[in-house]
Amino acid sequence: MSTALFPLFADLRGRAVRVVGGGAVAERKVEALLHAGALPRVGAPALTPRLDQWVAEGRIQWTAGEFIPAWLDAVWLVIAATDDPAVNRAVADAAESCRLLANVVDDAELSSFQVPALVERGALQIAISSGGHAPMVARHIRRQLETLLDASWGELIALLGRQRTRIRTRFPEMGERRRFFENLLAGAVPRLLRQHQGQAAEAELQRALSLAPRAPTVGIVTLVGAGPGDAGLLTLNALRAMNEADVILHDRLVSAEVLAMARRDATRIEVGKSAKGHSTRQEDIHAQMLEHARAGKRVVRLKGGDSFVFGRGGEELEFLKAHDVPFEVVPGITAALACAAYSGIPLTHRDHAQAVRLVTAHCKDSLDTLDWQALAQERQTLAVYMGVAGLETFRDKLIAAGRTPHIPFALVENGSRRTQRVITGTLADLPQTARSFDVQSPALLLLGEVTALAHTLHWYGDAPLGDAASTHESNAAAHTLSRAA
Numbered sequence: 107m108s109t110a111l112f113p114l115f116a117d118l119r120g121r122a123v124r125v126v127g128g129g130a131v132a133e134r135k136v137e138a139l140l141h142a143g144a145l146p147r148v149g150a151p152a153l154t155p156r157l158d159q160w161v162a163e164g165r166i167q168w169t170a171g172e173f174i175p176a177w178l179d180a181v182w183l184v185i186a187a188t189d190d191p192a193v194n195r196a197v198a199d200a201a202e203s204c205r206l207l208a209n210v211v212d213d214a215e216l217s218s219f220q221v222p223a224l225v226e227r228g229a230l231q232i233a234i235s236s237g238g239h240a241p242m243v244a245r246h247i248r249r250q251l252e253t254l255l256d257a258s259w260g261e262l263i264a265l266l267g268r269q270r271t272r273i274r275t276r277f278p279e280m281g282e283r284r285r286f287f288e289n290l291l292a293g294a295v296p297r298l299l300r301q302h303q304g305q306a307a308e309a310e311l312q313r314a315l316s317l318a319p320r321a322p323t324v325g326i327v328t329l330v331g332a333g334p335g336d337a338g339l340l341t342l343n344a345l346r347a348m349n350e351a352d353v354i355l356h357d358r359l360v361s362a363e364v365l366a367m368a369r370r371d372a373t374r375i376e377v378g379k380s381a382k383g384h385s386t387r388q389e390d391i392h393a394q395m396l397e398h399a400r401a402g403k404r405v406v407r408l409k410g411g412d413s414f415v416f417g418r419g420g421e422e423l424e425f426l427k428a429h430d431v432p433f434e435v436v437p438g439i440t441a442a443l444a445c446a447a448y449s450g451i452p453l454t455h456r457d458h459a460q461a462v463r464l465v466t467a468h469c470k471d472s473l474d475t476l477d478w479q480a481l482a483q484e485r486q487t488l489a490v491y492m493g494v495a496g497l498e499t500f501r502d503k504l505i506a507a508g509r510t511p512h513i514p515f516a517l518v519e520n521g522s523r524r525t526q527r528v529i530t531g532t533l534a535d536l537p538q539t540a541r542s543f544d545v546q547s548p549a550l551l552l553l554g555e556v557t558a559l560a561h562t563l564h565w566y567g568d569a570p571l572g573d574a575a576s577t578h579e580s581n582a583a584a585h586t587l588s589r590a591a
């Protein structure tokens with residue numbers, strides 16, 4: 107015998123449905139029925155306050171008392187939601203004898219229909235069933251689908267619904283219509299809806315309807331911030347883009363764990379730049395983006411951290427703009443935020459730091475052009491994106507500009523990754539400390555009083571290495587110094 111259920115979306119608007127039971131489970135079923143426009147008739151000795159209220163508002167009917175088969179007269183479906191197995195069985199038997207479909211909550215044996223787990227985006231409904239074998243798994247899959255489908259799918263369905271007649275008239279032949287929809291779904295309309303540009307989406311659809319059936323598709327580049335390495339720090343939008351990608355152009359900094367989340371058959375191309383050798387020139391990256399987008403591909407340009415924080419995202423978008431390639435941007439968690447969070451260092455703190463500066467100091471040029479007076483100011487935290495080579499110059503210039511040598515720092519190596527190390531000390535000893543712990547790239551330097559908190563607030567991986575400068579000590583030191591000056 108077949109184990110397959112026949113899937114069915116029932117139109118229950120204005121139709122009576124019996125719900126037996128008046129508890130929390132019955133309440134959820136009644137709510138779903140009301141959502142579908144049905145007329146629930148609840149039979150139970152007593153009701154939850156909400157069910158009571160719906161009765162008072164005239165939205166549902168209530169038959170008080172114990173179940174009798176006559177409750178099944180003149181209804182289209184029945185749901186048994188009591189906690190008494192005997193009652194549930196009596197409802198199922200009575201329904202069977204009058205050929206009425208019955209659902210007994212959490213009892214696949216007794217049920218002649220089942221209520222699937224549901225993902226809803228407007229008129230789009232995705233129903234998931236495990237055939238009653240493992241409803242928890244169906245619910246788990248539902249949660250995964252929830253994260254994959256944003257609200258714009260509902261808007262897309264609504265938009266296409268409004269244009270349904272026009273589309274059918276324009277493309278009466280089935281094959282033509284299918285090609286039209288395939289192009290449409292791969293094109294700009296869904297993206298414009300995601301970007302909350304409903305009018306532009308509508309206009310684009312009108313344009314597509316006025317074109318010859320086989321208009322070429324235009325690709326798109328999505329600039330995605332991949333975060334610092336921990337795949338859990340990807341946003342839902344990043345995951346979606348990676349799941350829709352044909353081509354992924356990624357930096358070296360992007361972790362394997364993150365790349366593993368992308369669509370299996372997407373082509374992955376490393377275009378990373380490293381300080382020493384084997385770099386893809388920025389122009390080559392531009393050329394590759396252009397080539398794939400012009401071939402109609404959905405390109406994801408995947409960068410470590412956030413694309414707009416020392417990621418050259420701006421330059422890449424300017425290039426795409428100049429070449430008329432559509433683009434969108436998904437922000438990522440930048441190294442400063444991730445390293446701070448994963449080392450227990452609050453970047454601001456009412457007692458110690460009212461400002462944060464994100465600074466890059468990757469090469470000599472960038473060190474020379476920094477505003478050292480501003481960087482040396484007190485009551486702020488510096489987050490320095492840098493190669494480990496420039497630490498000596500960095501320390502000297504900062505102290506020369508007036509920052510106390512006693513200010514504590516934390517170097518966060520491989521922040522948020524399993525291999526994370528946090529090394530602390532005071533500014534005076536920064537280069538020596540980095541050397542003695544052999545700190546490797548990628549590492550972020552956090553500097554300021556707040557970094558001393560890493561010793562009390564660390565929660566991820568190993569405790570910080572190196573000297574603990576307590577916040578009080580460094581405050582006291584700063585005091586003495588400023589009084590001496």
Ligand code: SAH
Binds near residue numbers: 441493548
């Ligand atoms: N766009 C990126 C930064 C690129 S610059 C972002 O927003 O994070 C590269 C520098 O970022 C590295 O030299 C290092 O200083 C820092 N960095 C990136 N990922 C890091 C990580 N997981 N741990 C520590 N530092 C990191």
